Each structure stands twice: as structure tokens, then as C-alpha cells.
Amino acid sequence: MVVPQTATVEQRLREALRRGDLDGYLRALSDTHLLVFGSRRLADEGLEEPKAPLGLVQDMGGQHRVYAVTPNQTVDPGAHLVYHAMTLRTMLRRCVPLTWQLVVNQGSDHEGRIPVKKLAAWVDSHPEAIRPFSDYGDRLIAADGKPRRGAVAAALACGAHLAVQNEAPWNTIGYVYKDYPADVRLMREGWRITEYDHWRATVEGLLADQGEAAIDPDKDPDAVAAHLAAMRADGIWEADAEAPPPDVRAWDYGRAVNLARWAAATKLCDADEARETVQRAGRLSAAAYRDWREFSAGYILGRLLHFEDADRDRYYRAIRRVHRILAEDPASPWRTLSLAEAGA
16 A cells, blocks of 8 residues: 555554554654643643643553644543643653653554654654654644534634644644644733633624724725735735725634634633634625635735734735635635635
8 A cells, every 4th residue: 555645644654553664653753743631730830831741641550651642633631631732852852751652542543652762762863854843834734524514614714824824724623723832822922811701802802893903904005005016916816906905804804713713722612612703703704705815815914904014024925825825725625615605
């Protein structure tokens, strides 16, 4: 069996296990990050010191194990556990002492059990194989077993700009976005959200008639004209110079989708409320825009005006790259779903 280059991590693990190929198994794990279970209490206490040891479980026989899952294999960890994202290298640094066994995707047909000494020796001899976290971003990925069709999927696709930018599965609402500490810090530092009421108020602001940003495209007409000229040159905005600018509420709607996902990941709300919020943002998007191209143009213009990036030096090139991925990749939800489906 030849595993295609587009195979999922789980397919590569399954085939490596069938061959008895430890090197192939670890190379597959090195191309992604692993999610390690840890105490929610300890994670909250250690947000300011993220290098604290975690993840070790001692069984009845005294054996220490680190249980980890690949991103496609997440399950509800329960009220008291959360996920921490790690590479094989960071796992060796943070899960101490080094007397444990790594258990990957326990109970699956590609479960792996690797003694830490073998893992450490392999990592030491293959430093170039491990994909660093700094390499993550600007990739379209989707989670297996999560919706790719229907109204919920189309509504989730309204948040795809940020999902691609962060290399997070665009089609999930649930237990992890990046990892628990990273998501909590993002909510606190980026949004000043530390509790449910803060989150609910912020979401309501984003989904209000005028949107929380209250961006006025007429405030700086020269900047808007320059942004739209660049977007026309790049094929993002097709209307001519005399046409009114796109509605910028997409910037708020797209962020509301991701705020709902972050809230579910950090346990500020449950999955049902997050899903309802996502669907509400999807319905508003479907009512305001004719298609994904118009939606994306509104999102991009709103982002540029929000950050006052008049010269497009910092934000435009990055979001242009994300737009092209979503507009051109055959697997993109913008190619497989219509925006109108979000209004169903």
C-alpha cells in the first residue's frame, strides 16, 4: 500500500504500524503536534509559567505514561482535564522525569506505545524532522468526523480566515483550538475576556446591527480607495472604483465565529451555545453578502480599517495569502459550500 502525500497523520501512523516502522511512525508524529492531557486546575495556576511539568499518569503497576492524541482524535476531556499542544521535542522537555512511555491515540487501530528512551534517541538524531510551532499557520485543514456540509459547516466557514491563519481545523466546535493555555491567553490578552459575561457581551457587540467595530468606510476615503485598488489588482474585489465599498461587517461576523470556538475550547460556554452563536453569525453573513468573494472583501477591508493599516504593510499581505488559499484550494469550504447555506 502506498500512502498518498495527502494522507492524514492517522493514515500514516496506521501504515507505519503495519510495517513495524518506528521511524515512519515518529516522522508522522513530527509533522504535526500532539495534544497531551493535563489538569485544568494546574493549567490555570500555571498560565504565567507554561513550562511546568505535566501530562504524566502513573498506572496501578507504577509505570508512568504520557497519553496524547493527534489533533483529529480529540474527545471531550471532561470538566477537569484540558489539552496542551506539544511537539515531540517540547514533550521531552516538559514531561519529566524521563522514565515514561508515550501512548498515542489509545484504543485506536494506530495506537502507539513508545518508551521515552527510544523517543529521546530518535529526536536527538532527527532534529530537522520535527516541525516547530513557528512553522504553523496559513494552512487549510479540516477535522475528520466533523461537519463539512450543511448550515453549521457553512457558518463555520465564515470564520475560515482566522482558522487558516492559525492553522486550526475550520470545521470544529469543541475541545481545542490550539491548546488550552494558548487559547486562554488569547482571550485574556487579545480580548480582555476572562469570564462568561465578558464573552457574551463581546459576541453580542460583534453581532449587533452596526457591529462592535463600528467601522466607518467614509472616515478615511483615501485609505479605503487605496485598499480597494489593491484588492481589485489582486482579484479580491471586482467592483469598479465608482461602486460603494463592501460592507465591513464580515470582519465582526468572522471574529464572532472564532470567539465562539475559543469559548468552547476554554470552557467559557458549552458546545451547544457556541454552535448557536456560530449559526447566528452565519445567518447574518448570508443575509449581508451574495457570496464568499464579497464576504472576504468585506472582512479584509474591515481588518485593514480596524488596525489602521493605511499602507497595508503589516496586515494586507498576510490576509491576501489566506484569501487565496480559501478561494483557490479545491478542499476549501468556499469551493464546496455556498454562503447561502449558512442562512438555512
